[in-house]
Amino acid sequence: KPRVFSGIQPSGGLTLGNYLGALKRFAAFQGTGPETIYCLVDLHALTVWQDPALLADRTREAAAAFMAAGVDPKQSILFNQSQVPAHAELAWLFNTVARLGWMNRMTQFKDKAGKNSENVSLGLYAYPALMAADILAYHGTLVPVGEDQKQHVELTRDIAAKFNHDYGTEFFPSPEPLIEGAATRVMSLRDGSKKMSKSDPSDASRINLTDDADAISQKIRKARTDAEPLPGRMSDLAARPEARNLVNIYAALTDETPDAVLARFEGQGFGAFKPALSEVAVATLGPITRRMQEYLADPAEIDRILGDGAMRADAIAHPIVEETKAIMGLLRSR
Ligand code: AQP
Numbered sequence: 001k002p003r004v005f006s007g008i009q010p011s012g013g014l015t016l017g018n019y020l021g022a023l024k025r026f027a028a029f030q031g032t033g034p035e036t037i038y039c040l041v042d043l044h045a046l047t048v049w050q051d052p053a054l055l056a057d058r059t060r061e062a063a064a065a066f067m068a069a070g071v072d073p074k075q076s077i078l079f080n081q082s083q084v085p086a087h088a089e090l091a092w093l094f095n096t097v098a099r100l101g102w103m104n105r106m107t108q109f110k111d112k113a114g115k116n117s118e119n120v121s122l123g124l125y126a127y128p129a130l131m132a133a134d135i136l137a138y139h140g141t142l143v144p145v146g147e148d149q150k151q152h153v154e155l156t157r158d159i160a161a162k163f164n165h166d167y168g169t170e171f172f173p174s175p176e177p178l179i180e181g182a183a184t185r186v187m188s189l190r191d192g193s194k195k196m197s198k199s200d201p202s203d204a205s206r207i208n209l210t211d212d213a214d215a216i217s218q219k220i221r222k223a224r225t226d227a228e229p230l231p232g233r234m235s236d237l238a239a240r241p242e243a244r245n246l247v248n249i250y251a252a253l254t255d256e257t258p259d260a261v262l263a264r265f266e267g268q269g270f271g272a273f274k275p276a277l278s279e280v281a282v283a284t285l286g287p288i289t290r291r292m293q294e295y296l297a298d299p300a301e302i303d304r305i306l307g308d309g310a311m312r313a314d315a316i317a318h319p320i321v322e323e324t325k326a327i328m329g330l331l332r333s334r
Pocket of ligand 1: 008011017022114147148187195196200
């Protein structure tokens with residue numbers, strides 16, 4: 001039975017990259033058939049330092065962003081990871097299945113650890129095994145993510161396959177990464193070779209879902225570009241990553257193809273393109289920001305929604321973890 005599962009870390013304010021690469025697509029899966037399960041992966045956020053005084057508020061803010069972007073907690077299951085024990089429990093079992101060599105190939109770990117890899121948490125290294133647990137605790141089969149998470153979903157498939165092989169079972173399905181649209185990798189506004197990220201030290205590198213119209217316009221106006229006019233086709237932007245990024249963002253916001261956008265702006269420079277991009281960005285994000293603020297005005301209601309989601313999630317995941325333990329031969333005497 002197909003089941004959609006995906007998550008976002010409440011490790012900071014969510015960005016336009018998270019919206020276009022993930023949230024917007026999460027909402028689009030609702031009502032299409034498969035059950036949809038969306039998770040604020042707070043245990044993942046802990047893999048880098050989180051201020052305890054901020055983490056709960058960031059989790060509520062991320063929940064508000066999900067709902068403001070169209071994730072309906074009645075149609076979908078929406079909850080934070082740490083309220084459902086199955087995630088951490090299955091992650092340990094998967095730590096015994098995953099191989100060190102597989103983890104050593106993970107590019108996100110290399111990027112985040114940088115040169116200082118002796119001093120990062122063990123959790124950051126084990127992150128992909130926890131992500132495999134997130135998905136497989138629900139027998140998730142469809143995983144909408146941005147391009148940066150493709151490698152982790154592939155590792156999830158490897159873990160499922162090795163578990164099934166080692167224990168002579170077909171218990172875990174092989175989940176598919178769904179990476180679609182013009183915004184599978186939104187890049188930093190300051191550097192076309194880096195992805196837009198909520199933890200980038202430069203606020204000017206990203207558009208936050210909480211930015212107001214002035215901040216959005218100013219960031220787009222200052223976004224790094226070149227002095228060339230726009231061509232008529234994306235294939236002619238191959239060597240211009242910053243320009244390509246802005247066109248992709250425009251296309252994702254308006255649900256057009258990048259080539260359709262370029263057909264309208266061919267021959268024009270960024271003096272004309274940037275104000276047009278600001279306009280579509282403000283028109284899309286403005287209502288989302290306003291709805292977020294409405295949800296955030298009632299934090300107790302957000303907590304109630306996440307608690308309800310966690311109970312529904314637990315009802316699916318708990319039996320799957322119990323069955324996994326039985327398959328592995330762990331004694332259960334009560
Ligand atoms: N720039 C992006 N373009 C498209 N999709 C993106 N995603 C993240 N950045 C972009 C997608 O958003 C989902 C949630 O990501 P995450 O919060 O779990 O962690 P991340 O991928 O590491 O994202 P960030 O924003 O860069 O977070 P930090 O800075 O905390 O590491 C995923 O589906 C991801 O692909």
